Amino acid sequence: MKSILVALLLSGLALMCSAQISKIESKIVRSVEIHNQTYVQLLKDVVNTNSGTMNFDGVRAVGMTLKPYFDDLGMETTWVSGESFNRAGHLVAVNKGTKGPKLLLIGHLDTVFEPDHPFQSFQMLNDSLIQGPGVIDMKGGDVIILAALHALKDAGVLKDMHIEVVLTGDEEKSGSPLELSKKAIIEASERADIALAFENADGDPRTIVVTRRGSSGWKLEVTGNAAHSSQIFTERVGVGSIYETSRILNAFYTELSTEENLTFNPGVILGGTAITYDNNKNGGTAYGKSNVVAKQTLVNGDIRAVSLEQLSRAKEAMLRITAENRPGTSSELTFKAGGYPPLTETEGNHVLLGYYSKVSQDLGYGEVKPVHPRKAGAADVSFTNGLVDMAIDGLGLAGSDDHTANETGNLNYLPIQSKRAAVLMYRLCFDTN
Template sequence: MKTINFNIKCLAIAILYCSSIIGFSQNNKRENKIIKAVDKHSKEAIELIKTSVNINSGTMNFEGVMKVGALFKKELDQLGFTTKLTSGQAYGRAGHLIATRKGKKGPKFLMIGHLDTVFELDSPLQEYTMLNDSIMKGPGVADMKGGDVIIILTMKALKEAGVLDDMSIEIIMTGDEEKSGKPLELSKKDLIEAAKKADIALGFENGDNNPKTIVVARRGSTDWKLTVTGKPAHSSQVFTDKIGTGAIYETSRILNEFYLQLAKEKDLTFNPGFIIGGTKIKQDDDGTGGHAFGKTNVVSQETIVRGDLRAVSLEQLKKAKTIMQNIVSENYPQTNAILEFSPGGYPPLSLTEGSTKLLGYFNTVSEDLGFGTVTAVNPRNAGAADISFTSAYVDMAIDGLGLTGGGGDHTIKEYGNLNTVATQAKITAVLMYRLVNSKF
């Protein structure tokens, strides 16, 4: 009897083992189809990058932004997505490309790109050049037309492998990531609404241009303005009870205290971008500078400082604002100071347990496919981006999945490594396949 039971147990184990081998083989077979499809379509993806890079889509060139949007819309139409190009008139920009498809199972994905670049029509960099057989220099090749094309290539591979129909996906390529329209609540409305419906957000910015890293946390960014007033008088009366220190001394005190009290806060930065002060000052209309009048023998009456504040979490941002306001309130004699923070701004992409887990899944796929280990980017090396607007709604979010291995972002030397297009598409496509089929 014991022998029979033993044999039955052995048989059951054998059946389970064989089943697992068959399942593993089928999974590998499907993933191999995905990988082969990426390789099959990589050359046309590179051509699509070249075509899009040669279309000027500086944020304020609305016609160019929409032309790039139409180019990518055509690609997604052919893959069975329901697509539309929106109007950005309400917030003073070109609008967005939105593409959706509803699947049968698995999590809902939000994939994020942007159509615009920092290279306007007056930029000296308007077309791509190949520095060698794989390094492309061009306007927006890394930030982020390469990432947009990786999204499209990923979708093509999933469709050809026969698994795209299972997936619920919304793709949003914004038209104003580099210079957001105002009001921000209208500019980012479509993105936020998509985030509310999503389970997983995938951003295709180029991260820190290192193919061995992925962004799991981004710092948010908001602007601030410091306005300081003092009592004008002959310089011989400075420091008296009646005249006090003047506006410039009070401004110096405030900025120095910002540094002393906050500079050691991990991942927090606060940068005064410009300062003007004197007897009379006048700001430029665009808020990027101005001029001042003053004399060496006159106590300064007015000072204005404009800067930005970057924090890795909403809690850190709130704490920093409180400390800065407290510093501003402790005025030198006969001075007054007001610190104002701009409404809106880019929120932080806070680090979550879900995002850390998603990075682990991404790393597993990368290692399984032979591309090596992938780790998290230091948040200090990851600026604000559209994915940050998902932070309050999506627990699992990673960014930096775009074209990488480059540099010179936002300059006339911007370049990217085209060899990373296929690599990033393969990892992303297999990651999505496994997530939908619960293979982690």
């Protein structure tokens, strides 16, 4: 696979000598412009179909709306059942050409908005701004994938390209076990050389993601001696679970908060004489009196790191801090299995960014720079880490406020992103000889 990276470096140098697009690239651009309204309507249709992760029928409905478009491109489409990991499933489409590197395109069908959420429909705010659940995260990206592939077909080159598309149905709330939930992406990554993901990145089309922080969970459980509050701090009673929890959390902050690109957030805390916690509801109850030393405290949080090495160092420090118990207390810190791995920053990812930026400039849309890791959350592309030569994310629709009822996209960028993606894929497959 290293030959692909070398070839791209060499062809990238050649392309720097020319700022013009080729005749085939002109056909690609023209196709996107001709069919843009078709894909605007498709975006409206899928946004108006609720596909909250746990609305399995809705997720499948969005997949079945997109499937005929892949079929019309001549791709082999498959619905991967999600029964084994308690989700709707995934849509996979494959084009088995033989020219150039094998490309993996990544998107997702689900949103964070379940059927009981009030935010349900597509609407035009003006002549270019749209609002709706998933317009940028990431139904806009799914539509851009199709528009780009359509343009490649119209230009007569798609048939020669090896492209696999994986649109997952559980990106926003992953199924379990994770090894089955992400099996389709992992296996596709093992077959691919280059991964292109169509999330919306930080909403700025002048940037692209070359690294993403991973995300996983942790749980802190602390026990103290229940006693009358008048006896707190004595040798027999100690400090109680709440004071010990506060020591641990403060030490996490003091020792680790200044490390670049590392974050760890205590999302919920319960403490008192007795507590209950329901994982399915992400909440619970706490009972206690002001004159009783707290016996139990629980904290659930997440941790995000830019590399596996950084994550390992942080875990070691947190475990060490937790073990340094104050008198009369005991504590246990556990890290949840699974989670999203980081997308490690690599030379290959930067080469691919350079190629994409050159495409953007040749099309008249300007230079593209990398997103800061703190602005790029966990996403499915991270499961390609170490399996492909190069990967970037953020090729989706530009907009703002995803995961909120103000989620907004800019339709002016639908053809722009489609052109950039299509020309990038064309050059990757045909400019490396």
